[in-house]
Amino acid sequence: MNTMNPTITSEAEMPEESIVPVKDERPAETVIEEGSTVGIPYADDPKFKLRNVEVFYGQDRAIKDVSLDIGRNEVIAFIGPSGCGKSTFLRCLNRMNDSIDICRVKGQLMIDEHDIYDPKRDVVELRARVGMVFQKPNPFPKSIYDNVAYGPRIHGLANRKSDLDEIVENSLRKAGLWDEVKDRLDATATGMSGGQQQRLCIARAIAVSPEVILMDEPCSALDPIATAKVEELIAEMSESYTIVIVTHSMQQAARVSNRTAYFHLGHLVEVNETDKVFTSPEHELTESYITGRFG
Amino acid sequence: MYLDDPTDADQISMADFNAPIINALGELIPGVEDRAAQRELSRLVGSYGANQIRDLLRRQPELLGTTQTMTFLAHDRVSVYVKHADNPSYSVRLSDQQIEWVDYLLEQGVIETAFNDVFFQSGDSREPSNAGILGAIVGSLLTMAVTLAIAFPVGVAAAVYLEEFAPQNKFTDFIEVNINNLAAVPSIIFGLLGLAVFIGLFGMPRSVPVVGGLVIALMTLPTIIISSRAAIKSVPPSIREAAEGIGASKMQVVMHHVVPLAMPGMMTGSIIGMAQALGETAPLLLIGMVAFIVEIPDGFFSSATVLPVQIYLWASSAEQGFIELASAGIMILLTFMISMNALAIWLRKRLERRW
Numbered sequence: 001m002n003t004m005n006p007t008i009t010s011e012a013e014m015p016e017e018s019i020v021p022v023k024d025e026r027p028a029e030t031v032i033e034e035g036s037t038v039g040i041p042y043a044d045d046p047k048f049k050l051r052n053v054e055v056f057y058g059q060d061r062a063i064k065d066v067s068l069d070i071g072r073n074e075v076i077a078f079i080g081p082s083g084c085g086k087s088t089f090l091r092c093l094n095r096m097n098d099s100i101d102i103c104r105v106k107g108q109l110m111i112d113e114h115d116i117y118d119p120k121r122d123v124v125e126l127r128a129r130v131g132m133v134f135q136k137p138n139p140f141p142k143s144i145y146d147n148v149a150y151g152p153r154i155h156g157l158a159n160r161k162s163d164l165d166e167i168v169e170n171s172l173r174k175a176g177l178w179d180e181v182k183d184r185l186d187a188t189a190t191g192m193s194g195g196q197q198q199r200l201c202i203a204r205a206i207a208v209s210p211e212v213i214l215m216d217e218p219c220s221a222l223d224p225i226a227t228a229k230v231e232e233l234i235a236e237m238s239e240s241y242t243i244v245i246v247t248h249s250m251q252q253a254a255r256v257s258n259r260t261a262y263f264h265l266g267h268l269v270e271v272n273e274t275d276k277v278f279t280s281p282e283h284e285l286t287e288s289y290i291t292g293r294f295g
Numbered sequence: 296m297y298l299d300d301p302t303d304a305d306q307i308s309m310a311d312f313n314a315p316i317i318n319a320l321g322e323l324i325p326g327v328e329d330r331a332a333q334r335e336l337s338r339l340v341g342s343y344g345a346n347q348i349r350d351l352l353r354r355q356p357e358l359l360g361t362t363q364t365m366t367f368l369a370h371d372r373v374s375v376y377v378k379h380a381d382n383p384s385y386s387v388r389l390s391d392q393q394i395e396w397v398d399y400l401l402e403q404g405v406i407e408t409a410f411n412d413v414f415f416q417s418g419d420s421r422e423p424s425n426a427g428i429l430g431a432i433v434g435s436l437l438t439m440a441v442t443l444a445i446a447f448p449v450g451v452a453a454a455v456y457l458e459e460f461a462p463q464n465k466f467t468d469f470i471e472v473n474i475n476n477l478a479a480v481p482s483i484i485f486g487l488l489g490l491a492v493f494i495g496l497f498g499m500p501r502s503v504p505v506v507g508g509l510v511i512a513l514m515t516l517p518t519i520i521i522s523s524r525a526a527i528k529s530v531p532p533s534i535r536e537a538a539e540g541i542g543a544s545k546m547q548v549v550m551h552h553v554v555p556l557a558m559p560g561m562m563t564g565s566i567i568g569m570a571q572a573l574g575e576t577a578p579l580l581l582i583g584m585v586a587f588i589v590e591i592p593d594g595f596f597s598s599a600t601v602l603p604v605q606i607y608l609w610a611s612s613a614e615q616g617f618i619e620l621a622s623a624g625i626m627i628l629l630t631f632m633i634s635m636n637a638l639a640i641w642l643r644k645r646l647e648r649r650w
Contacts, residue, residue, distance in 0.1 A: 124542045132540035138533035151541040208541055
């Protein structure tokens with residue numbers, strides 16, 4: 001499952017600024033040099049090209065000079081202690097932070113060589129391409145069918161009822177939910193179990209045929225069985241979508257992702273192939289985190 | 296002059312229709328001969344009894360010369376005597392002779408107490424026994440219709456704008472403070488505003504439901520706006536995020552999700568606002584809806600009065616029969632209030648969602 005689709009540039013080709021900082025014996029006091037990310041943050045022909053990204057909440061700098069590439073059809077996991085900015089960073093990718101008045105985003109954020117934060121850019125079109133699944137399952141209090149059909153309807157993806165039916169069925173199938181709900185598509189979605197609701201939210205995101213799916217801790221509100229199902233789904237979806245997943249569970253990151261990015265206090269400390277991050281992390285902060293010294 | 300053609304307008308307006316009633320009573324109570332006693336006897340029946348016979352003859356001229364059994368409303372004083380003879384707070388205004396007759400007729404079963412259906416079928420009247428609440432109910436409904444048609448859309452639109460679209464600046468702060476203050480403005484001030492603006496400036500007619508509805512709409516707006524904003528605020532942000540996350544525009548998020556989900560709360564607030572408006576009297580006094588109106592209003596521009604004003608008019612009347620009517624009117628008004636509040640509670644229970 002962990003086939004590396006993107007070509008990851010080797011460490012030797014990395015730009016000058018990402019020099020490994022000097023190791024310190026006391027991890028808690030490690031000084032992180034801004035914009036210094038160890039590992040392999042860059043890719044050839046990336047889906048997302050993010051350079052020197054900074055995010056401010058009012059005066060607070062929540063994201064500090066982060067540069068990262070996200071490859072096509074890659075599953076990349078963002079991990080890190082609470083408040084490290086991983087969710088904030090994720091939400092920059094489809095401009096979900098726009099609705100927060102005090103939030104400002106600086107730097108260069110490109111999707112397929114187009115600026116995400118171009119003022120002329122149509123946010124609606126961006127979000128149709130970059131779908132999102134949230135921490136808490138948030139189906140609309142409508143029927144299962146209407147939940148999935150809502151996206152295609154507002155984007156005009158189906159002209160006829162039969163087309164819409166097909167989109168709904170395909171999306172539910174891809175989300176592994178079709179067999180469970182095919183007989184009760186008119187039932188209200190809020191009556192489903194938490195795991196089903198979350199998969200419905202994934203189906204809803206898939207229904208508008210996005211290229212990227214952002215997942216913000218999609219399993220944190222689910223039980224282990226539902227979590228396993230969603231993870232399975234992520235593995236299947238990685239064939240056709242670029243997936244960015246924020247997770248609190250290191251095991252989950254290890255199970256589903258190709259690459260893992262470790263955030264710490266707004267810095268992107270290390271990006272590496274997932275196996276490497278969890279077996280031999282390059283940065284001492286990463287090591288402290290995955291061995292459970294803080295987080 | 297003798298009535299021989301009921302279709303002749305002159306004849307029918309000249310004819311004495313009290314005579315058959317006096318004759319009929321005279322047959323029941325023999326020995327009433329002189330004119331003064333006959334006049335006393337005729338006053339046992341309400342003053343619209345004669346009209347009743349005339350209207351019947353107008354509708355059915357072929358009944359002329361036949362004998363018919365008809366029921367007449369007793370005079371208000373008879374009614375008070377029959378119902379409240381033992382109650383010291385009512386004074387009986389019948390002569391001893393009349394009391395004797397009434398007691399006799401009661402024994403004979405000629406006078407009986409029945410359900411007052413006239414009350415629900417007619418407008419106001421000078422005679423308590425002929426006065427009804429229907430005119431005021433229709434007036435109230437017409438006024439409420441105007442209020443609802445104006446206050447609900449404007450209130451909801453204002454709430455949606457302030458909550459979803461308005462920029463945060465001094466101007467919107469100012470608007471917000473003013474809306475909250477308007478909710479506390481004494482209602483008579485709104486009446487003065489209606490008098491000055493709608494009647495004075497725009498030249499609208501007095502005493503009509505349209506003006507009453509407009510004034511009460513202005514008064515109800517703050518209530519509706521405040522409750523609608525609370526309803527919008529209670530829509531969980533996760534629903535907004537979900538819609539934004541699949542690319543719904545701001546307008547789509549509001550129209551497809553926020554407003555439908557907030558609608559039960561908005562409706563509850565509006566119904567309670569309307570119930571409050573239904574009981575409003577002061578502003579309507581100033582725009583002339585306090586007039587004595589007999590006709591049942593037949594449109595938004597015909598003179599009307601409303602329930603609380605009707606109660607006020609009856610309660611301040613001299614005739615004792617009106618006291619009963621005022622009490623009945625209060626019960627009707629309370630019934631409306633309770634039903635509207637019950638509807639609001641039912642709607643809230645029925646439509647509220649939990650997340």
